[in-house]
Amino acid sequence: MDELIADLRDESGDLERLLGPGAWDVPTPAENWTVRDQITHLAWFDDAAVRAVTTPEAFRAEVKDMIAEGLDTELIAEEWRAMPGEEVVTWFRAARRRMTEVLAGLDPKARIPWYGPDMGAASFTTARLMETWAHGQDVADGLGIGREPSDRLRHIAQIGVRALPWSFVVHGRPVPATPVRVELTLPAGGLWTAGPPQGAADVVRGPALDFCLVVTQRRHPADVNLTVSGPVAGEWVEIAQAFAGPSGAGRRPGQFA
Numbered sequence: 001m002d003e004l005i006a007d008l009r010d011e012s013g014d015l016e017r018l019l020g021p022g023a024w025d026v027p028t029p030a031e032n033w034t035v036r037d038q039i040t041h042l043a044w045f046d047d048a049a050v051r052a053v054t055t056p057e058a059f060r061a062e063v064k065d066m067i068a069e070g071l072d073t074e075l076i077a078e079e080w081r082a083m084p085g086e087e088v089v090t091w092f093r094a095a096r097r098r099m100t101e102v103l104a105g106l107d108p109k110a111r112i113p114w115y116g117p118d119m120g121a122a123s124f125t126t127a128r129l130m131e132t133w134a135h136g137q138d139v140a141d142g143l144g145i146g147r148e149p150s151d152r153l154r155h156i157a158q159i160g161v162r163a164l165p166w167s168f169v170v171h172g173r174p175v176p177a178t179p180v181r182v183e184l185t186l187p188a189g190g191l192w193t194a195g196p197p198q199g200a201a202d203v204v205r206g207p208a209l210d211f212c213l214v215v216t217q218r219r220h221p222a223d224v225n226l227t228v229s230g231p232v233a234g235e236w237v238e239i240a241q242a243f244a245g246p247s248g249a250g251r252r253p254g255q256f257a
Helices: 002-016 035-054 056-069 073-079 085-104 121-143 153-162 164-170 208-215 231-239
Strands: 181-185 191-194 203-207 227-229
Touching: 002 085, 002 121, 035 056, 035 073, 035 085, 035 121, 085 121, 121 153, 153 164, 153 181, 153 191, 153 208, 164 231, 181 208, 203 208, 203 231, 227 231
Parallel strands: 181 203
Antiparallel strands: 181 191, 203 227
């Protein structure tokens, strides 16, 4: 948990550094969402995470009501579209601080209720890091700013691999029994791997950044440098989804060429 919390804080700091006075109304690649919407989305769910940890039973009741009414992230974004940018930053910083503080005190295996199945604290923290990185990518793309990738990508890669079954389920396809080997080069040059150590017919290889952009649906598979072998690996890369909820529209081929 110490390593995860430290990396989450570093990822949060990198995102904050992208935010300037003229950024808030800039459109991002997410349809109808500005930079402001990306940050208020993160802050809102950070506050929800604090409630999930500190008052789990009340949070379960809250989620039940919200699911019954239809949890709509677009409505959440609309609610905060008039908030001045400096207030958005203040909210995000405070919500992120509260969340990391409550998560830091947990056993990695502690269960946390959420909008789907309960999650272990380590997996939950990894998911918040993934969300921060992915929405940060939207902000960077909207502002036309390049980001220096870090080895924190290993966390996004891990959750992307674990979400392989979900990627098929959410698209209404049977989950394959065939294992997939993943071999990724981290920004610092190290190798990150998952899946069977040898003999796999289905393999995904390439830069960790490219893999993470695909599994978070921030780039179309045609626009990254991944080498994919085998039918199951090929199908997975086309539909990969590391986040919960319905399958997203993703990005168009050539959108960032």
